[in-house]
Structures are given as structure tokens and as C-alpha cells.
Amino acid sequence: MKEKKQILVSISGPTAVGKTNCSLSIAEHFKTEIISCDSRQMYREMKIGTAVPDPEELDRVKHHFIGKLSIHDYYNASMFEQDISSLSAELFQKHDILLMVGGSGMYLDAVLYGIDDIPDPDMKIRERLILQHETEGLEPLTAQLKTLDPVAYDRIDMKNPKRVIRALEVCLSSGKPFSSFHTRSIKQRDFDILMLGLDIPRETLYERIDKRIDIMLEQGLEAEARILHPHQGLIALKSIGYREFFQYFDGKVSREEAIHLIRKNTRQYARKQINWLKRYKSMHWFHPDDVDGMISLIAQNQK
């Protein structure tokens, strides 16, 4: 008895392009479930600013990973990759098609290619390096990396503090060069991955972004941010929509400026997402309204 092909259908696209709506229709058509590939919708305290599907939408189709974390939890792309590996194994028992929906590029990479097994970050070392960067600048760190891992030194952007600190912390905690952990291989999986990308004209996208921000403000984004303000140092709260309100609460900008910044940063974020997604040669691009087109492409791939 021949089994039907199992496909993980990834639906991605820039923020506000219309992923939720179109993925609900597709999931209903295939009577399947949705796994979120959105690094911020996982935090249950951040609902309005991350535009999670509303309760009625969550009721229509079973969603996974939304609200599974607290802002106080540590999480990363590698953990996401592990989570999706085990969850998909479980869900493919019931479904031949699974939807993965979201625009977090690095998480997508982790699913599509796998992510190398690198020792977990040692937070003490990381904090020490961050402190050193603040007090002495980037220079000593890049110099140290050059001796510990010349390969990484050549490969990594030496002007980017986060990259330099990351490489160094792995070298220091493992005793081996950071670059030695990179296998540059693609992980084999027992299911196919079909990449769908949503795209609309830039101008329309920006209109949708503005509209969405208006809705967030109506829904009480400011109040949500106010509650989270005491925790503004957390990584999760570096998110757009929150960090700008924190600047306002801290008296650094006016409320009007903060909202203006939210609009601008969201547009820039959307551009970066588009830029990231353009790299996937296997991406099939669709207008979000073309649900039928996506459904027939998925059906074709099942054969």
C-alpha cells in the first residue's frame, strides 16, 4: 500500500501581506492544522502588537506554537527547528499536508536547511563579551576572534557586534573554532517542503501596514505595551510596536513620534523580510487572494 506524499507547506511573506487569512482558507480546504513560523507570535503576553489571529480565527483551524512562550522564556531558531521536527512527526500521523505560516526568515532557514549542532550559548560568557563591547568597543573582540577562528573572521561581518560576540562566545565556551561547527549541509527530512510566498505591490503593502497599525492602536496596543514596560530589557520586547512605545513612556519621544516610528520600522521590517524570502530559489510566488492557485499547486505536488 503506497502512502500519500507528505508535504509541509510553508506560507511566508512580509508582515501584513495577508498570510493569516489565506492560510486559514487553505488549511480548511485540506482539513489540516497550522504551525506558526513567527518568532514573536509565540509570546503569549504580546498579542495585539504581533497581530496574532483572533479567537474566532484560532477556532476555525487548530494552530500550534502561538502563545506557547512567555516573554521570560529563552528561545531560538535551533529550538524552533527541534520543536517543528517533533511536532511535524506527530501531526503527519493524522495529516498528509501541514501548513507552516509565518515570516521569520531565520526560522524558515532552520526548517528548510536544518541548523548545525552548536553548543548552547553560555550566558555568562555572552554577558562578559557584551560588557567588554560596551566598555572597550568592538576592536578587541574582533582581534581575539582573528586568533581563535580566522575562518570565521573572514566570513563574518566584523562590523556587526552580535555576529562577532556570537562567534567568540562559541569559541570560548567550546574551545573549538565557531566555524568548525558549520557543516554547510542540508538536512534530509522524511517529508517534502513546498515553499509558497505571498507578494503584493509595495504601495498596497504599505497601505495594509498602516491600516493594521491603526487597528492595533484601536485594540489597545499602548495599554498592552504599558503593562510590558517594566520588562523592556527582554529580548522578546525588542519587537516593533513595543520598543517605540517604551521610548515614549521613557520620555525620549512624543507619542506621535513613537507611532510614526512604528510605521517606519514596520515598513523597513517588511522590506527585510521580502529581501530574505527572495533568496529562496524554490519559492512559488502568489497574490494572497489567489487561494485557488495555491491549493492546486499543493494538490499537484501531492501526486
Add this chain to the structure above:
RNA sequence: GGUACCAUAGCUCAGUUGGUAGAGCAACGGACUGAAAAUCCGUGUGUCCCUGGUUCAAUUCCAGGUGGUACCA
């Protein structure tokens, strides 16, 4: 209708004592292996309103036109 002022990047405006121009805000391009909605790198995108005149050379000076603003009728 008259007078004055203005017209330069997507927007607000600088500027060139005549040698084809630059700020802010926007916008755009790119990188990415455990912080990724993070972080980092890069780009001026222009018929200087139009037509003619003076000049080796006009976005700049002159004339006319067009559009705008203010005031007077």
C-alpha cells in the same frame, strides 16, 4: 484686475558672488547558522516650472509665460 513674494529630490526646504546641486524626513538595495520583528552594511533617486535672451558657460542674471501664496482692489 494690480502689486509683492515663491517655483530645486517623494515631502519640507538649503544652495550655487554664473562652472548642471545638498540637508532633514521619507524611500531604495544588500548581508544573515541559537538575540532574527534582533543586528549590521550600502545607495541621492533631480528636465533645479516652461520658452526665449545675455554669456565660452544659465538651475543661478534678464524678459515673457504658467502655476501657487499674500495683500490691495
